[in-house]
Amino acid sequence: MSKISWKPGNMIYPLPAVMVTCRDRGEDNVLTIAWTGTICTNPPMTYISVRPERHSYDMIKNSKEFVINLTTKALAKATDFCGVRSGRDMDKFKELGLEKEEAQAVDAPVLAASPVNIECRVEEIIPLGSHHMFVAKVVNIMVDDEYMEENGRFALEKTNPLVYSHGGYFETGKQLGTFGYSVRKKKKRKKQHGGKRK
Template identity: 50%
Template sequence: MQSKADKPDRKRQSGVIPQKVLWKAGTMLAPLPVSMVTCQAPGGKPNIITVAWAGTVCSEPPMLGIAVRPSRYSFNLIRQGKAFVVNVPTIELTAATDSCGVWSGRNVDKFKRLGLTPLPSKTVDVPGIAECPVSLECRLRHEIPLGSHTLFLGEVMGVQVTASLLD
């Protein structure tokens, strides 16, 4: 067991605050968890996009935000379908997650090519991914153009979780 004298004390270590310098503005919060976001235009085929910029933006009502470039195929699918599903991949899905960020859904059915299973959603008209342990079903509530990306804000309408994880 450490005695009080052995425990680090920031005040006693040096007494000097490190000097800071102003650096170029940029996105310095990395790494972030990567999500596999599913989207679909009404009557269209579902697509999967890899999204690294995603996170909680509100707890009441529960809302998530995802940042998507307007040039991406999935951008208009989200707008048209007014919904998306944020799927949390496992380590076993690393290669599939990477591939979804490389291939465009304009030319490839990513579900078929990667052997993934569309999971019917309970609350939105966009499937999740059955192989992902968590799928957060979101209804599009707002979109905010920010520059290189648009922030899509979705209200979480339902969450599907692999049952064995809840034991």
């Protein structure tokens, strides 16, 4: 295998393609974000990085609240649309027929069609260059009970999650393992007792 040096850039793919909803002074908006992820488990914290020229940037900066809505294969077209069209020019909810519901812990809408709505409150804004990072605490999560299993597990994989990779949108594939499977000891089969049948 041979490798070549390439220009510095962001090559950490795939990433979740999420739709972020926000509200400021009675106006609602939704934008697509790929620069997002987990920062901390306890307390639960996340981030989104937004270009300052985006319409939602000032809305989130003013309100200090937003919701990360996970996307699915069914939301692929809406996800792309909300990344290339501005809320300055149109009501994207109305344009796409996206149903809104109210968040429970923040003053912002959530997308009814999203299987997971992560309500966030901004703790810090870090100017980084092309994007500014909104560091936020997760204050509530709403999930679609259609994907709740009897044991209390949320089956996110059944929602057909959408991911973004180097300019393209992809649905996720089959599961290859679970956390820790590489070091997990195999259970020994119990020997069956009893003689031969006569």
